[in-house]
Amino acid sequence: MSQLTFLDLRYNSLNGTIPSSLFAPPSLVLIGWSNNKLQGPIPRLVYQLQNLTYLPLSSNNLSGVVDLDKLLKLKNLIYLDLSYNGLSLSINNIVNSTLPNLEYISLASCSLSEFPNFLREQARLRSLDLSNNKIHGEVPKWIFDVGKNTLEGLNLSHNFLTSLERLPWKNLAYIGLHSNLLQGPLPIPPNTTNVFSISDNKLTGEIPALICNLSYLLVLDLSNNSLSGSIPQCLGNLSNSLSVLNLGINRFRGTFTVTFTKGNMLRNLNLNGNQIEGQVPRSLLNCRRLEVLDLGKNKINDTFPHWLETLRNLQVLVLKFNRFHGHIGTFKTKGKHPFPKLRIIDMSYNDFSGLLPTNYIKQFEAMMNVDEHEMKLKYMGEPYYQDSVVVVVVVMKGLEIEYSRILTVFSIIDLSSNNFQGEILKSIEKLNSLRGLNLSHNNLTGHIPTSLRNLKNLESLDLSSNKLVGEIPQQLTNLMFLEVLNLSVNQVVGPIPQGR
Template identity: 60%
Template sequence: MNELHGSIPSSIFKLVNHRYLVLSSNNFSGVLETSNFGKLRNLTSLDLSNNMLSLITSANSNSILPSIVNLDLSNNNISGVWSWNMGKDTLRYLNLSYNIISGFETLPWKNIGILDLHSNLLQGPLPTPPNTAFFFSVSHNKLSGEISSLICKVSSMGILDLSNNNLSGMLPHCLGNFSKDLSVLNLRRNRFHGIIPQTFLKGNAIRNLDFNDNKLEGPVPRSLIICRKLKVLDLGNNVINDTFPHWLGTLPKLQVLVLRSNSFHGHIGRSKIKSPFMSLRIIDLAHNDFEGDLPEMYLRSLKATMNVDECNMTRKYMGDSYYQDSVMVTIKGLEIEFVKILDTFTTIDLSSNTFQGEIPKSIGNLNSLRGLNLSHNNLVGHIPPSFKNLKLLESLDLSSNKLIGRIPQELTSLTFLEVLNLSQNNLTGFIPRGNQFETFGNDSYNENLGLCGFPLSKKCTTDETLKPSKEMDAEFESGFDWKITLMGYGCGLIIGLSLGCLIFLTGKPKWLTTMVEENIHKKITRSKRSTCRRGARRK
């Protein structure tokens, strides 16, 4: 990035022997006249991405850049119908994402492997990618109509992203088994209906299946059990009618499971599998009809949310060099898109079901958890003091249940806690003071008539202030060692996520989205460093 501006200098077109030309991430603007590039007969790679260039196309430009293999014009101002057909026999990589292209005269490239057209204004039916395509993304466009079964002839396909369009109809039955190399199938935010493909190839490479926000129905396909490399399964916001797919617990690499806002029902119960869902760290079962007790056996098995040694881990995201996995996470009613999933991020959302019984104390063992939402159920009993062990917790929502008793004083040790919602319960006694509890407002405690003390206007009587709870008595009798920890987390993850939500909803530029994400991850890194320092001091 050199911050060059204005038109591309004419001297560039004198570099007739150059094979590689990178002018990305500058402020070049104006019209890019394709005929000028005819002088660069030996050019194989051209990168003009992240500028402000528009384009004059020509029907007679087929011979321009006869040796071109890689072309990146992403993040520019290229508009209209694309007709620059250079490199039709040689081009392997073409990235036109983040422009305002409305269509193509043809897709003439015979041997292309990577074709990235996402975030444009493409309209009309879904174009069929060349048979040689490995990566094909047309997400965030305005495409409509059905998926043609011709797409299943692209047997080399590895990543297929059709998300965020107006595509409709039923999914072709072949869509799950047309390529042995298929690792990502993303159909999020369309209008597909009918059942999910029922057949998947044995020994398949599928890593990410995202069907969120469609009108898909029927049960979860049992054939998913052969997808042994599956890491992300997102079936949220459909009309799927099924019981809990406990058999998914055998998938050894499954890390993200989203079933929210469907018609799942019944008791989750116990599993016959000895240690189910051991790799699972993002679980969202919210807004269904699950009932009975919370699934303590499954919660006990979530090893990926326990004792994560962040001190000795480098920051890493789910996915690969071609495609990074994403997921929608709902926190305090806000739907936020993580366009990158940090491999240490953990959250559990079981809200808006009809779970009953007490909150299992064993949840306190999930000490790497960052978000926990059990709201809008029929849970009873006390808030477990064992929650004090959730040292990395940043969001806790237990609202709209039937919880009783005092708020455990032990929760004040959760110094990363940014959002707390205990409203609409039957909690009593004084509200704990100290650390993060000094920052929570009235909304955290609304409609608990028996609560008193800061920040509420209701003052506590002497008896309410001094009388210890049974849980506190038990802690003192067992020799509880009160430790005062410093607040090491200023403007936390949830605030960053809220900004991320605004960006997602208003469609701000990619660079701003990236900046917010980096801000979020920096905060996670700071929390990691703070935790590591405390661990070092204890040693």
């Protein structure tokens, strides 16, 4: 096929090595092999394809050495993606080679230890991905001139970078700087930014009010840093565009006074692991699209925010390790089920009292009769952000586990370490899609209900440190997926159930 110009075999399950003959047609403009299961080296004939403009080879099992200096002689190259293979790059950083037409380059997971020198001359670059490498130290100042007026995507995440003094690019939309060692104050991105992810670093200081000028921002993830001070109230001005606001695991203080406007787009709010005080802000009622609300590990002093039950899309509610108190009572919304989509609720380590909120629990529709075959491949957050944004830490099977991606069939109730009283009522049997149930460290009395046998998907059941009496029901042997059962520190008697 001497006239072949376009060969695209991406997103298949092709395996084996790439035949050299497929690189033979000298007229090739595009040859795409990404997202397959290919092994072995890239045929050397690729260096002779002078007309080549697109070379996507990412996400395979390719190995061997790629001579980047020879690739740089393909002057028509626009798109180069060698990411996520087992390739190592041979780069002569002394040679000032350049690709005058290059717009997209991705060298993620290519074992780079420094910024490639050829980037210095890439004035037209639109996307640069050097993530998941071994680049240490400061970001060199010359990088600020790379694609100065054209760069739209910058991903330097998962390296060992220590300093980035500014973000001078005028047209950036995606900025991925998470999982580095960046220190100092928070750099302010340009007003064109849609996604700003700089979590898992060592940033200090307060959030500058200038960040509230980012009117196109969809995702703001500043979690896992050492940022301090109060959370700027003006962040509410971003809620018409913002889908994700993650400020978790920092050192923010004071009350959370951000006012969310009606009709806002917020889906995920995470303030976990700070020192926020006061009450849950009522303006959350305006967040009709909210799916994840994580206020855990703060100093919030409030009663149960029953008014959240009107948020019809809420799937995850975490209030653990705060100062919530009082009776939860019954739901207030007449004629409608409260929390119709709630799948994970964690109110552990508070001071709730009174009877278990059975009137709520028996109405949790999303924990009943879930069609797992239909939903097993669906993850929360996929429609609006792919990059592990739905991060929730729960106690499951006796261990504290961080879930960075949550299947929509994953359901947990954790009401442990409170002052709940009374019996475990039979109505809990309706939640037959539940995976984890933790009612430990309360003042629950009565027998272990035989109706627990209907929780067919239960993997973890913790009723320890209560005042339960009687025998362990033989019916619990019906729980075929149960891996952890903790009934310690109660007053149960009789034989341990056998069978199954």
